[in-house]
Amino acid sequence: MKNRSSTSGLVYSTDSGRMCPACRQPVAQCRCGQATAPVVTDGIVRVSRETQGRKGKGVTVIRGVVLDAAALAQLGRDLKAACGSGGTVKDGVIEIQGDHRDRIVERLEAAGMKVKRAGG
Numbered sequence: 001m002k003n004r005s006s007t008s009g010l011v012y013s014t015d016s017g018r019m020c021p022a023c024r025q026p027v028a029q030c031r032c033g034q035a036t037a038p039v040v041t042d043g044i045v046r047v048s049r050e051t052q053g054r055k056g057k058g059v060t061v062i063r064g065v066v067l068d069a070a071a072l073a074q075l076g077r078d079l080k081a082a083c084g085s086g087g088t089v090k091d092g093v094i095e096i097q098g099d100h101r102d103r104i105v106e107r108l109e110a111a112g113m114k115v116k117r118a119g120g
Contacts, residue, residue: 017090028069045108047101048119059087060101062094065113082107 016026023032045064051057062079065072076089079096083103087096096104101117108115 043114045113045115046118047104047108047115048117049099049101050119057097058099060096060099060104062096062104062108063092063118065092065094079104079107 016028018027019025020027020030020032023030025031042064043066045062048061048063049058050061051059060083065075067075072092072094073089076087076094076096079094079100080087083096083098083100085097085100087094089095105115105117
């Protein structure tokens with residue numbers, strides 16, 4: 001029988017989310033650099049609406065924000081509060097429940113970001 005301790009490991013925790021398989025730390029605190037690759041963007045924040053994979057429910061998706069994990073989470077909280085809606089921040093993407101594109105574009109432009117509406 002093979003030793004499975006080297007091949008199996010914690011990849012997700014309900015307390016801290018995704019885990020790095022190499023250092024077994026939360027992805028936001030990963031020190032080994034294997035879990036997250038540097039994000040390459042053109043400096044433009046794109047705000048779009050998606051329904052795919054959500055049983056027809058629309059969410060506003062914000063991509064291309066170049067911030068560290070803590071600042072991105074704080075921006076997500078601020079946008080959720082401004083829209084009076086729920087949402088999440090995962091894998092560098094902010095998702096806000098509902099169609100709040102206009103309000104979010106105004107907020108991000110006021111914060112000095114270059115913003116484009118993407119999609120329909």
